[in-house]
Amino acid sequence: MKIAVIEQKHYPEIAGIYEQGIRTGIATFETTVPNWEAWNESRLPHSRLIAVDGEEILGWAALSKVSSRCVYEGVAEVSVYVSEAHRGKGVGKFLMESLIQESESNGIWTLQSGMFPENEATIALHKKNGFRIIGYREKIGKLAGIWRDSVIMERRSKTIGID
Numbered sequence: 071m072k073i074a075v076i077e078q079k080h081y082p083e084i085a086g087i088y089e090q091g092i093r094t095g096i097a098t099f100e101t102t103v104p105n106w107e108a109w110n111e112s113r114l115p116h117s118r119l120i121a122v123d124g125e126e127i128l129g130w131a132a133l134s135k136v137s138s139r140c141v142y143e144g145v146a147e148v149s150v151y152v153s154e155a156h157r158g159k160g161v162g163k164f165l166m167e168s169l170i171q172e173s174e175s176n177g178i179w180t181l182q183s184g185m186f187p188e189n190e191a192t193i194a195l196h197k198k199n200g201f202r203i204i205g206y207r208e209k210i211g212k213l214a215g216i217w218r219d220s221v222i223m224e225r226r227s228k229t230i231g232i233d
Contacts, residue, residue, distance in 0.1 A: 071161070073168045076118035076130060081106045083127040084120070084151075091151045096189045099211050099218070114146060117172045121152075121161050128156040131165040133173060136182065144179040144231050150195070157191070166199045170225070179231025182224040193221060201225040 076084065085106075091097035104112070117133040129152035136145045148169065152161045173181060183201065185192045193203075201223040209217035 071121055071123050071128065071164060073164070074120050074122050076120050076132065078106055078110070080120055080127060080130075081109065084130045085109075087127070087130060087151050087153050090154045095213070096186045097151070097192075099213055101213070113149075114176075116176045117146070117169060117178070119165060119168055119172060121165050121168075128153055129161045129165050131169040133169070133178065133181075144177055146173060146178050146181055148181050148183040148196075150192075162191075162195045163198065166195060170199060174227050174230045177230060179227045180224055182222065184220045184222050187219055187221050193223070196223045196225075199225065 085103045088100075088103050092100055092103065103109075112134055114133045114135055117131075119132070120130045121128040129150070131148070131150040133146035133148060136142055136147050148166075150162055150165050150169065152165070170181065181201070183192075183196055184207070185196075187193075187206075202225070203221055204224050205222040207220040207222060210220045211218055
């Protein structure tokens, strides 16, 4: 398994993995996979990674801007998705560790992530990688007509933005 940078040619496989996450009902509020242009526009230009084994994409990770305000230029939202066939095999850990390293090399001092409380595997992955729970948002949004809660986690870099 190795890490590579996401390119547009990878998007069909990335979209398929994202669709698998959507179908779980516990990975995102999204209900449809965006096209490449919308996905590309919503992510930072750096820190876009895929885990690959040979030619197969096992999962992907990327960062999104949390605000257009300049004071938040070093804060980013995390997305990590792993193919159904490769969950529980360390792919998420590999992606998260690589994403953290890549984010710090691009000046990101805080990573944040929101997840459904039922997504225990994602919460555990974040905790293992230095994230802490900073809040709980009750009935923050509806999915399929049902109010859903969200756990908010963050990781503060120990090397970037510490001065």
